[in-house]
Amino acid sequence: MPLNAPALPQLRRRSSSGALAALLVPLLSIAFSGCSDLFEYHAYDARVTGETGINKKNIGLIEERLHARDTFRFAVISDTQGWYDETEEFVAHVNKYGQDIDFVVHAGDLTDYGITDEFLWQRDILEKLDVPYVAIIGNHDCLGNGEKVFQRVFGEMNFTFTAGGVLFVALQTNIFEYDYDNPVPNFQFMDDVLARPDLPERTIVLMHVRPYADDFNDNAAMAFEQYVRAFPGTMFCVNGHEHRFQEDDIFSDGIMYYGQTCVQHHAYLVFTITPEGYTREVRHF
Amino acid sequence: MKCAISDLFLPLLCSGKLTAEALRLALLCAVVAATLPCQAQPAEAEAEIQAAPAQANRPRRYVLLPLDDDGRVVLPDGNTWDVRDGPALFLTAGGEEAFSRTTPPAAAPAANKSQKYVRRIERYRNLWNALIPDHGILQYAGSMGAVSTGFGWEYGYYGGFRHFSTDIQLGLIPKFSDASARWTLTLKEDFYPAFIHLGRGFYFLPVTSGMYITTVFGSDYWTKEPDKYPKGYYWFSTRCRLNAYIGEEITWVIPDHRRRFAAAVALFYELSVNDFGLVQYASNSYLKLKDILHLSVGLRTQWF
Numbered sequence: 001m002p003l004n005a006p007a008l009p010q011l012r013r014r015s016s017s018g019a020l021a022a023l024l025v026p027l028l029s030i031a032f033s034g035c036s037d038l039f040e041y042h043a044y045d046a047r048v049t050g051e052t053g054i055n056k057k058n059i060g061l062i063e064e065r066l067h068a069r070d071t072f073r074f075a076v077i078s079d080t081q082g083w084y085d086e087t088e089e090f091v092a093h094v095n096k097y098g099q100d101i102d103f104v105v106h107a108g109d110l111t112d113y114g115i116t117d118e119f120l121w122q123r124d125i126l127e128k129l130d131v132p133y134v135a136i137i138g139n140h141d142c143l144g145n146g147e148k149v150f151q152r153v154f155g156e157m158n159f160t161f162t163a164g165g166v167l168f169v170a171l172q173t174n175i176f177e178y179d180y181d182n183p184v185p186n187f188q189f190m191d192d193v194l195a196r197p198d199l200p201e202r203t204i205v206l207m208h209v210r211p212y213a214d215d216f217n218d219n220a221a222m223a224f225e226q227y228v229r230a231f232p233g234t235m236f237c238v239n240g241h242e243h244r245f246q247e248d249d250i251f252s253d254g255i256m257y258y259g260q261t262c263v264q265h266h267a268y269l270v271f272t273i274t275p276e277g278y279t280r281e282v283r284h285f
Numbered sequence: 286m287k288c289a290i291s292d293l294f295l296p297l298l299c300s301g302k303l304t305a306e307a308l309r310l311a312l313l314c315a316v317v318a319a320t321l322p323c324q325a326q327p328a329e330a331e332a333e334i335q336a337a338p339a340q341a342n343r344p345r346r347y348v349l350l351p352l353d354d355d356g357r358v359v360l361p362d363g364n365t366w367d368v369r370d371g372p373a374l375f376l377t378a379g380g381e382e383a384f385s386r387t388t389p390p391a392a393a394p395a396a397n398k399s400q401k402y403v404r405r406i407e408r409y410r411n412l413w414n415a416l417i418p419d420h421g422i423l424q425y426a427g428s429m430g431a432v433s434t435g436f437g438w439e440y441g442y443y444g445g446f447r448h449f450s451t452d453i454q455l456g457l458i459p460k461f462s463d464a465s466a467r468w469t470l471t472l473k474e475d476f477y478p479a480f481i482h483l484g485r486g487f488y489f490l491p492v493t494s495g496m497y498i499t500t501v502f503g504s505d506y507w508t509k510e511p512d513k514y515p516k517g518y519y520w521f522s523t524r525c526r527l528n529a530y531i532g533e534e535i536t537w538v539i540p541d542h543r544r545r546f547a548a549a550v551a552l553f554y555e556l557s558v559n560d561f562g563l564v565q566y567a568s569n570s571y572l573k574l575k576d577i578l579h580l581s582v583g584l585r586t587q588w589f
Contacts, residue, residue, distance in 0.1 A: 038575075145462075
């Protein structure tokens with residue numbers, strides 16, 4: 001800035017009002033464009049706008065929808081991080097062709113970096129589903145302060161719900177992001193669930209990282225499986241994380257682990273639960 | 286009369302500027318003091334003498350200062366001075382009470398050596414002077430805290446206008462859904478390619494641009510992935526974000542006679558994007574520019 005410099009080069013004179021307009025017009029047009037997160041305080045600012053507590057709200061819808069039924073169908077997607085277009089296509093596909101689906105389970109990794117905007121963008125897409133959905137926390141969702149945003153937008157990291165007479169146990173199994181102050185997997189939580197009176201007769205366990213995957217506490221894998229088997233009538237487990245379809249009886253004990261691939265592969269798992277058992281299928285979109 | 290001669294006549298330069306004339310006078314005083322060993326005199330009332338015409342509108346004034354038992358000049362602020370301390374000027378900030386001593390570093394008689402020393406000290410002082418920030422910033426949003434404040438340095442003056450600036454800003458993110466509020470620190474490099482003088486001291490900068498790195502404090506974030514991850518598991522840092530921006534600015538250079546705290550003030554806005562936003566924008570048509578572009582507004586105060 002030319003201070004104390006009277007001999008300033010005066011390029012050309014222009015009216016002040018014209019320049020002010022040049023300054024203010026883009027500013028104001030953006031400010032009034034209705035973009036709520038126009039001002040960002042930080043990528044990890046945890047400033048959540050819009051819908052929160054989604055799991056709790058949707059669990060209410062699922063339990064209400066299925067409380068008198070013993071046959072139902074649910075879809076599983078996972079690892080939608082950074083693939084908004086594909087996630088939108090999935091939502092459109094379920095809304096158009098998935099009238100038989102009662103609810104959707106997201107098996108974790110809604111985000112790549114755990115930043116606040118990613119949670120909100122994913123939420124805004126998934127909110128367009130005609131059926132209720134629940135989300136489980138993935139390892140990427142724990143990055144930075146992501147788990148706090150996840151808890152605000154979706155809810156608890158360990159939770160249960162009952163649908164059509166089946167207990168669903170959703171567990172936080174991403175060990176890397178936590179130290180010993182935060183037990184992963186949380187055996188105390190599973191103990192508390194097991195101590196509940198009047199548990200349903202069958203159980204499905206949902207998680208993001210399955211035993212012996214890179215982000216699982218392998219030392220706890222056997223104990224974890226004991227808990228999984230301790231739930232009443234454990235049918236199978238569902239996981240995400242590895243970006244490929246998996247069907248493994250990991251512990252050779254009859255408990256199947258079904259891995260859902262990432263949304264980029266344009267395919268999702270659908271489980272049909274009947275009083276006799278269950279069937280599974282892969283649907284492409 | 287003896288004591289009148291041996292007492293020092295000390296120039297009081299109301300302007301506070303070191304003139305060659307003043308320096309000569311000080312050296313003369315020093316020589317007088319050195320060659321005429323004097324007897325200590327008890328404290329003597331200060332006397333002011335109107336000097337011969339000095340500056341155009343400011344008469345130079347002299348004051349007699351008492352000596353202590355060791356023959357050292359006793360300054361009003363309690364300090365003492367002796368010729369062995371080197372030539373000295375006693376400057377006032379406009380009033381008789383505000384004495385402060387500025388010792389020009391040229392003290393030693395060996396002229397060549399001292400000149401080198403003076404230059405060296407001058408360079409040393411200039412170096413540190415250049416590190417005095419010349420402007421302050423107060424900014425709202427911009428992915429560097431809800432509010433951030435800091436200071437910086439402007440440089441690259443050509444065409445009579447600054448073209449670069451480096452800023453450091455400390456910001457605060459409110460708690461929101463996190464467990465606590467968090468601090469951020471930003472290192473920012475600005476580039477001002479053009480300006481338009483609007484008259485009456487107003488300048489319009491149609492394009493401002495730059496990049497900045499932000500870090501966020503707290504145990505939730507890491508610069509490099511911790512050892513517990515398999516090598517290369519995460520390619521990015523959760524602590525450091527690289528941002529780029531473009532914006533506009535309007536600056537008012539305050540006229541000399543109206544300056545109180547600042548030489549110029551500027552209002553600006555910036556549209557910024559960070560590395561995460563760009564990566565995701567590149568691979569998703571779902572994301573629009575308005576999703577990854579973030580607005581911030583700020584005030585820049587140029588102190589000098």
